Amino acid sequence: MVEEDDDLILSELPDEELVPQMHDDLYDGLADEITEGVNILLERGWTPYDILTKALVEGMRIVGIDFRDGILFVPEVLLAANAMKAGMSILKPLLIETGAPRLGKMVIGTVKGDIHDIGKNLVSMMMEGAGFEIVDLGINNPVENYLEALERERADILGMSALLTTTMPYMKVVIDTMKEKGVRDDYIIMVGGAPLNEEFGRAIGADAYCRDAAVAVEMAKTLMARRHNLPA
Amino acid sequence: MLALNDHGMVDAGLSAPQALAGVFPGRVLVIACGALAREILALRKLNRWDHLELTCLPAKLHLHPELIPDAVARAIEDARPHYDRIFVAYADCGTGGLLAARCRELGVEMVAGPHCYSFFDGNAAFAARADAEMRAFFLTDFLVRQFDAFVWKPMGLDRHPELREMLFGHYERLIYLAQAQDARLDTEAARCARRLGLAYERRTTGYGDLATALATLSPEAVA
Numbered sequence: 001m002v003e004e005d006d007d008l009i010l011s012e013l014p015d016e017e018l019v020p021q022m023h024d025d026l027y028d029g030l031a032d033e034i035t036e037g038v039n040i041l042l043e044r045g046w047t048p049y050d051i052l053t054k055a056l057v058e059g060m061r062i063v064g065i066d067f068r069d070g071i072l073f074v075p076e077v078l079l080a081a082n083a084m085k086a087g088m089s090i091l092k093p094l095l096i097e098t099g100a101p102r103l104g105k106m107v108i109g110t111v112k113g114d115i116h117d118i119g120k121n122l123v124s125m126m127m128e129g130a131g132f133e134i135v136d137l138g139i140n141n142p143v144e145n146y147l148e149a150l151e152r153e154r155a156d157i158l159g160m161s162a163l164l165t166t167t168m169p170y171m172k173v174v175i176d177t178m179k180e181k182g183v184r185d186d187y188i189i190m191v192g193g194a195p196l197n198e199e200f201g202r203a204i205g206a207d208a209y210c211r212d213a214a215v216a217v218e219m220a221k222t223l224m225a226r227r228h229n230l231p232a
Numbered sequence: 233m234l235a236l237n238d239h240g241m242v243d244a245g246l247s248a249p250q251a252l253a254g255v256f257p258g259r260v261l262v263i264a265c266g267a268l269a270r271e272i273l274a275l276r277k278l279n280r281w282d283h284l285e286l287t288c289l290p291a292k293l294h295l296h297p298e299l300i301p302d303a304v305a306r307a308i309e310d311a312r313p314h315y316d317r318i319f320v321a322y323a324d325c326g327t328g329g330l331l332a333a334r335c336r337e338l339g340v341e342m343v344a345g346p347h348c349y350s351f352f353d354g355n356a357a358f359a360a361r362a363d364a365e366m367r368a369f370f371l372t373d374f375l376v377r378q379f380d381a382f383v384w385k386p387m388g389l390d391r392h393p394e395l396r397e398m399l400f401g402h403y404e405r406l407i408y409l410a411q412a413q414d415a416r417l418d419t420e421a422a423r424c425a426r427r428l429g430l431a432y433e434r435r436t437t438g439y440g441d442l443a444t445a446l447a448t449l450s451p452e453a454v455a
Contacts, residue, residue: 165347
C-alpha cells in the first residue's frame with residue numbers, strides 16, 4: 001500500500017480521499033502520517049469524535065479483520081496500534097473537552113503471574129475508541145487489584161487477559177472470589193488471551209470470551225445494551 | 233538412525249520411515265513436535281528404545297497453536313491402523329486444554345505440562361519457580377538454534393527493532409534451558425539474550441519429564 005503513496009500530500013486530499021488514506025496509513029503503521037491526518041481533519045472542523053470513529057477506529061477495524069484472517073501478523077498489528085495511539089494522544093484531551101458518547105466503564109488487567117499485555121493493550125485501545133472509559137491495571141494482577149478497582153471506579157465491565165496456559169486458570173479465582181463476596185452479578189466479565197477458548201470462558205463463569213479486540217468491543221456493546229434492558 | 237536437520241523440523245516435520253507401509257506389532261509411534269525431534273532421537277539411542285518410531289509435525293505450528301489439535305488428531309488417525317500404541321509428544325503448547333481433550337477423545341496419551349520449557353525443566357520444579365521466573369523468557373536447544381525463525385522474524389524484530397520494548401519490555405532475563413552440553417549453543421543463547429536486551433542465565437535441564445514420559449512406553453514399563 002505504501003509504495004504508491006510516497007509523494008502524497010495529505011493536506012491536498014479532500015476529506016473523502018483523506019479518510020481512506022488514513023485507513024491505509026494506519027494499516028501500514030505510519031504514526032507520523034496519522035498524526036498529520038488527525039491535525040488536518042481537526043483544522044477542517046471535524047469533531048474529535050468523528051475523527052476517532054471514522055478515521056482511526058474504522059482503520060483499526062480493518063487491521064483487526066486482516067489479523068483474524070491471517071493476512072496481518074502481530075508485528076504489523078503492533079505498528080498499526082502505535083499509529084492509532086499517536087492519533088489518540090491528540091484526540092483524547094479534545095474528546096474530554098467536547099464530550100463524546102460514553103458507553104460504559106471497564107476495568108482491565110492481565111492476571112497474576114502473567115506479564116503479557118499486548119492483547120490487553122489492543123483491547124483497551126479499541127474499547128476506548130468505541131466510547132468506553134478504560135481503567136487499565138497493567139500486568140500481574142492479584143484478585144484484590146480487580147476488586148478494589150471495580151468498586152472504586154464503579155465500573156460496568158471487568159476484562160481479564162492471560163497469555164499462558166499456566167496463568168489463565170487464575171481468572172476463575174477472580175470470578176469465584178467475586179461470587180463469594182456476592183458481587184459477581186454486579187459486573188459484566190469478559191476474558192481473552194491466546195490460549196483461551198469459548199469453552200474455557202463458559203467453564204469459569206465469564207459472560208464472554210473475546211477472541212480479539214474487535215469481538216471484545218462488539219461483545220461489550222451487546223452486553224451493556226442487554227444490561228440496560230434488564231428490569232431494575 | 234533417521235537423518236534430520238532443524239530447518240526441516242520447522243517447516244516440514246518428519247515422517248516415520250516405515251509408517252503406513254505395513255503393520256508393526258509391538259511398536260510405539262511417537263507423534264511429536266518438530267522442536268523435540270533431536271531430543272527424542274537422542275533418548276531413543278541412549279536408552280536403546282528400538283520399539284519407538286518417531287513422526288514429527290512441523291514445529292512452526294507453534295506460531296498458530298490453534299492449529300495443533302487438528303494436526304495431531306489427523307496424524308493419530310493416519311497412523312492408528314499401523315501401530316499398537318501411539319503417544320503424543322506435545323504438552324498443552326498454548327492450546328488451552330484443547331489438545332489434551334482431543335487426545336482423551338482419541339484414547340492417546342501425551343506429555344504432561346504446559347509446554348516444553350516446563351517438562352524439560354521438570355513440571356513440578358517449573359511450577360514451583362513460576363512466580364520467581366515470571367519475567368523470564370525461555371529458550372531450549374532447539375529454540376537457540378532456531379531463534380531467528382521462531383522469535384526474531386515472527387515477532388518482526390528483523391524489520392522493526394523498535395518493537396522490542398513493546399514485545400519484551402516486561403521481561404528481565406533470558407533463561408536457556410539446556411538439554412545437551414554444547415558450548416556453542418551457550419554462546420549463541422547468550423547472544424540471543426543480548427539481542428533482546430535481557431540478562432542471561434543458563435540452566436542444564438537434560439531431557440527432564442520428556443525422558444520420564446517416554447520411558448513409560450518401553451516394553452518393560454508396559455509389562
